[in-house]
Amino acid sequence: MVSTTPPRSRRERPSKPALTRDGIIAAAVSVLRAEGLERLTMRRLAAELDTGAASLYVYVSNTAELHAAVLDELLGTVPLTPARAGTWQDSITRLLGAYTGVLIDNASLARSALVMRPSGVHYLAIVERLLSLLRGGGVADDRAAWGIDLLLQYATSIAAEHAPRGGEVDAARDDVALTSALREAQRNPLYPALSAMGDDLLSGPPEARRAWGIAVLLRGIAATPRPDPEPEGTRSEEGVA
Amino acid sequence: MVSTTPPRSRRERPSKPALTRDGIIAAAVSVLRAEGLERLTMRRLAAELDTGAASLYVYVSNTAELHAAVLDELLGTVPLTPARAGTWQDSITRLLGAYTGVLIDNASLARSALVMRPSGVHYLAIVERLLSLLRGGGVADDRAAWGIDLLLQYATSIAAEHAPRGGEVDAARDDVALTSALREAQRNPLYPALSAMGDDLLSGPPEARRAWGIAVLLRGIAATPRPDPEPEGTRSEEGVA
DNA sequence: ACCTGAACACCGTTCAAGT
DNA sequence: ACCTGAACACCGTTCAAGT
Numbered sequence: 001m002v003s004t005t006p007p008r009s010r011r012e013r014p015s016k017p018a019l020t021r022d023g024i025i026a027a028a029v030s031v032l033r034a035e036g037l038e039r040l041t042m043r044r045l046a047a048e049l050d051t052g053a054a055s056l057y058v059y060v061s062n063t064a065e066l067h068a069a070v071l072d073e074l075l076g077t078v079p080l081t082p083a084r085a086g087t088w089q090d091s092i093t094r095l096l097g098a099y100t101g102v103l104i105d106n107a108s109l110a111r112s113a114l115v116m117r118p119s120g121v122h123y124l125a126i127v128e129r130l131l132s133l134l135r136g137g138g139v140a141d142d143r144a145a146w147g148i149d150l151l152l153q154y155a156t157s158i159a160a161e162h163a164p165r166g167g168e169v170d171a172a173r174d175d176v177a178l179t180s181a182l183r184e185a186q187r188n189p190l191y192p193a194l195s196a197m198g199d200d201l202l203s204g205p206p207e208a209r210r211a212w213g214i215a216v217l218l219r220g221i222a223a224t225p226r227p228d229p230e231p232e233g234t235r236s237e238e239g240v241a
Numbered sequence: 242m243v244s245t246t247p248p249r250s251r252r253e254r255p256s257k258p259a260l261t262r263d264g265i266i267a268a269a270v271s272v273l274r275a276e277g278l279e280r281l282t283m284r285r286l287a288a289e290l291d292t293g294a295a296s297l298y299v300y301v302s303n304t305a306e307l308h309a310a311v312l313d314e315l316l317g318t319v320p321l322t323p324a325r326a327g328t329w330q331d332s333i334t335r336l337l338g339a340y341t342g343v344l345i346d347n348a349s350l351a352r353s354a355l356v357m358r359p360s361g362v363h364y365l366a367i368v369e370r371l372l373s374l375l376r377g378g379g380v381a382d383d384r385a386a387w388g389i390d391l392l393l394q395y396a397t398s399i400a401a402e403h404a405p406r407g408g409e410v411d412a413a414r415d416d417v418a419l420t421s422a423l424r425e426a427q428r429n430p431l432y433p434a435l436s437a438m439g440d441d442l443l444s445g446p447p448e449a450r451r452a453w454g455i456a457v458l459l460r461g462i463a464a465t466p467r468p469d470p471e472p473e474g475t476r477s478e479e480g481v482a
Numbered sequence: 483a484c485c486t487g488a489a490c491a492c493c494g495t496t497c498a499a500g501t
Numbered sequence: 502a503c504c505t506g507a508a509c510a511c512c513g514t515t516c517a518a519g520t
Contacts, residue, residue, distance in 0.1 A: 019485085042513060053513075055485050063513070114355050114401060119422035124432065131434035145441035150395075150454055157394045160355060181360035191365065193372035200386035208468050213391055220461030227449050260503085283494060294494075296504055304494065 021059040028070045037108035072120025080129045088137035093214050096155040103159030110159035139222050147221035158210050262300040269311045278349035313361025321370045329378035334455050337396040344400030351400035380463050388462035399451050
């Protein structure tokens, strides 16, 4: 997928392939897969490439940019599913499912994907595909334009939830804390609505919740008119209109 | 709001108030407000409290727990708006707006709020209030139970988007990168749907986008039936039902 | 132009030793 | 029981000096 460094002579292993941006990012992807995002540091990556951290700054301007490049590289593996069987809603659900899947597989990256503003070519290709599916489904352009954000944000959040937090072990601990806090609250008369909900708050297979969430968004996006842009004069007054 | 350390004698400034969990968290909140989350480290916090980092571990088990405690403390300032004027949808929009506002004001915390599973009392109070508003609006319990997650996740994401990323300055840079990548893509025939969208993808005042997003969710949540739980036998087969 | 070692200014967490 | 200093094992980034 990335640079092919031509073997200069015929040694067993070219002991030091020249540094290139693609080579760095390829190495970064492999460190990510093997050890997770928290281990994907400039120093660790430099060690992998048999050089010093300072050398990487020729090709990558900082850690954030490195992470963004790695994310886009991974998004290249999301199949864009040219119009297949099923409704357009199914296609979108599949596409977002693949997107979420990539992020979950690469666990810890999902969390920082929530924070980045990706702008790589693979990300744009996904946006394009989503837009065309929405339009093909008859969703008005203005709603599709704003809806894209909601869909991608949701798909990313789902992955972030599933990704291990902290140190692999803490993942479960937060959930346990929330579950027990919830159970305790349900025995507390201060929380009547919570008590009435039973186990439903945390119930259900993640896959079903994910699919339901997307259905909610698609229905809402198609059905909710955009607000009229407020006329110039009234822009700064709030809560009046 | 937190511990009142009784002045032991009558010095100008009690030079070293005893450490307490509440005192630590109060100090953490003030460091957060003054310097942001990236500066809220164990070492920095210890310095603020005139002690060593190791001492904090008596009251706080690690950095993640500290951040969670700080978040819940801040959520205590979200007004729970006892049924006021307007529709139940308005009430929810207001409540989530306040929630988002707190996170935005405390900027960098929003990003980690996306990752935590909060379970503090103030968070639970917000969940309770949201649930009761949904139920009051006639939303079915099972949909409300799953919908809560969507609403809170969305409100948190919005704040994370607005929060400064990286080093205060990088905030704008990602956006600029995305904007220009988008504009370039719009001149590329590979992206017909994108090209047709014009400026709509990034347009609109954040406030309007936020309100539209919530309207989308509320409409979708109320209108989308939960999937039938699959019968035991077919659970592991995929894509057949 | 690219690469490097060393330095600067930090981290979280643990632990033996003190009180 | 609580507090501490020091240590361990790390970070990102810069920069003068080399090639």
